[in-house]
Amino acid sequence: MEQYLASMCGLNGSGxxxxxxxxxxxxxIYTISVDEIxxxxxGRPCDYGYTxxxxxxxxxxxxxxxxxxxxxxIGGKDVLIDSGATTNEKxxxxxxxxxxxxxxxxxFDSFTxxx
Numbered sequence: 001m002e003q004y005l006a007s008m009c010g011l012n013g014s015g016x017x018x019x020x021x022x023x024x025x026x027x028x029i030y031t032i033s034v035d036e037i038x039x040x041x042x043g044r045p046c047d048y049g050y051t052x053x054x055x056x057x058x059x060x061x062x063x064x065x066x067x068x069x070x071x072x073x074i075g076g077k078d079v080l081i082d083s084g085a086t087t088n089e090k091x092x093x094x095x096x097x098x099x100x101x102x103x104x105x106x107x108f109d110s111f112t113x114x115x
Contacts (some may be wrong), residue, residue, distance in 0.1 A: 004078040005069070007095060012084060018083040030072045033082040037064045042058050065094050073102045 008016045023029045035045035038061055065081070072079045081094055098105055 002029070003076065003102060005071060005073065005081075005095065005098070005105055006079070006080045007083060009083055016082050016084075020032050020080060030077040031079050031080045031082060032059060032065055032072075034065060037061050037068075062093060066097070069094060070099050073105070074099055080101060 006097055008020065010016050017035070020031045020033060024031045038045045038057070040070065041060055041064075042057060069081065083090075083094070
C-alpha cells in the first residue's frame with residue numbers, strides 16, 4: 001500500500017491553512033502546520049523559520065516538523081504539510097530525508113493559488 005507525503009505551499013492568504021483544516025477535519029488526513037509549530041513555541045508563526053533571523057527558531061521548527069512527519073510516516077499515516085516555503089530548496093527540507101523504514105512513499109509538492 002502506498003503512503004503519501006504532500007506539501008502545500010503558497011503565499012500568505014492563499015488558502016493553505018483553510019484547506020489543511022478541512023482535509024484534517026472532514027477527511028481525517030494527518031496534517032502538520034509550520035505556523036502552529038512556531039506559535040506553540042514562540043507565540044507567533046515562524047514560517048518555517050525563514051522569516052525569522054533567529055537561527056534557533058529555524059532549527060527548532062525544522063526539527064519539530066521532521067519529528068512529527070517521521071512519527072506519522074513510520075506509523076503508516078499519509079502526511080500533508082502546510083508551509084509557506086516557496087522554493088524547492090526550502091520544501092526539500094521536509095520532503096527529503098525520509099526514514100528508511102518507510103517504503104512505497106509517494107511525494108507530492110503543490111502550490112495553492114485560491115483564496
